[in-house]
Amino acid sequence: MTELHIYHQVRDIPLESFPVSPSVQMLLTVLHGMQQWMQSVPRVSRDSEQGSGVCLLFRDSACAAEDLLQQFGSELAALSRRWRVDLYGTEPLSQETVWYRFTEEEGQYRARESSLFGRSAETLRSPCLCLSCAESGAVQALVQLFQAMDWNHGIAAMDRVFSEWLGEECRPYRSEPGLYCYEGIDPVPEPEQCLAALSLEQKVRLWISFLDEDRECVEFCWLYDAILHHTLENRIEWELSLYQALKQLGYTVQADPERFMLRDGQGRPRYFSADGFRNSERSLMKLLFPLNFRD
Numbered sequence: 001m002t003e004l005h006i007y008h009q010v011r012d013i014p015l016e017s018f019p020v021s022p023s024v025q026m027l028l029t030v031l032h033g034m035q036q037w038m039q040s041v042p043r044v045s046r047d048s049e050q051g052s053g054v055c056l057l058f059r060d061s062a063c064a065a066e067d068l069l070q071q072f073g074s075e076l077a078a079l080s081r082r083w084r085v086d087l088y089g090t091e092p093l094s095q096e097t098v099w100y101r102f103t104e105e106e107g108q109y110r111a112r113e114s115s116l117f118g119r120s121a122e123t124l125r126s127p128c129l130c131l132s133c134a135e136s137g138a139v140q141a142l143v144q145l146f147q148a149m150d151w152n153h154g155i156a157a158m159d160r161v162f163s164e165w166l167g168e169e170c171r172p173y174r175s176e177p178g179l180y181c182y183e184g185i186d187p188v189p190e191p192e193q194c195l196a197a198l199s200l201e202q203k204v205r206l207w208i209s210f211l212d213e214d215r216e217c218v219e220f221c222w223l224y225d226a227i228l229h230h231t232l233e234n235r236i237e238w239e240l241s242l243y244q245a246l247k248q249l250g251y252t253v254q255a256d257p258e259r260f261m262l263r264d265g266q267g268r269p270r271y272f273s274a275d276g277f278r279n280s281e282r283s284l285m286k287l288l289f290p291l292n293f294r295d
Helices: 024-038 065-079 136-148 160-166 191-197 200-211 218-228 235-248 279-288
Strands: 008-015 043-046 053-057 062-064 084-091 096-105 108-115 123-132 155-159 180-184 252-255 260-263
Touching (some): 024 065, 053 136, 062 065, 065 084, 065 096, 065 108, 136 160, 155 160, 160 180, 180 191, 200 218, 200 235, 200 279, 218 279
Antiparallel strands (some): 008 108, 043 053, 053 123, 062 123, 084 096, 096 108
């Protein structure tokens, strides 16, 4: 965005410095704090299909520039050791764009403020935080991470293919393999948080992995435990995701007072047990027959 205007530097602001190795968890913690502080869920976009930047727009929010620097300036400068960090906003009275570049220079964190007319801003409206990466794959991984972020719970569930680009492994939290990897503000989030982070589409994919690929994922362990202890959030969404997965795979359901029959896309009967050792089967049966067998 710096190419759009000719900026004039206003001031160079020293910030509190501290030694830290910036991580994805730290990045999410800072962004989650900004989201809570501004009370605005950021809108995520990439500067272009092959561009090196990802932007988070806190639309329709406003804050005092000094307060923002005091709250998050040092952390943003610390992140600049791994990503280039720029923050833009509009000064509401003059309607001019203000730009902050966060850096570390010889161990000192700094924020360089620039504006169109060389004036310092008291207030910023609709702040836009832009991060730049050296590799296109890393940018795409950040976009996927931010778009998958559940800002209320501070956690994201994403495809494992993107984990290598984050520079660190997404935490599995269990010895069993999961279909997704999870990254968030908590070092070890609870399984309930991981389940809550799954979107409807991700839940559909989870059911398909079991019904079509016979995969047993750790998410089914979490799901069955939540059902068993009556702590499952958004149960109807889990039922909807199961229904959509069955439809996508061509399954048919025959249900009447006498019997219940599932047939796959080739018309073959499928049999599942509520008394077996597979959490995927037990979860499916618990959703289909919540009151018909003992806990």
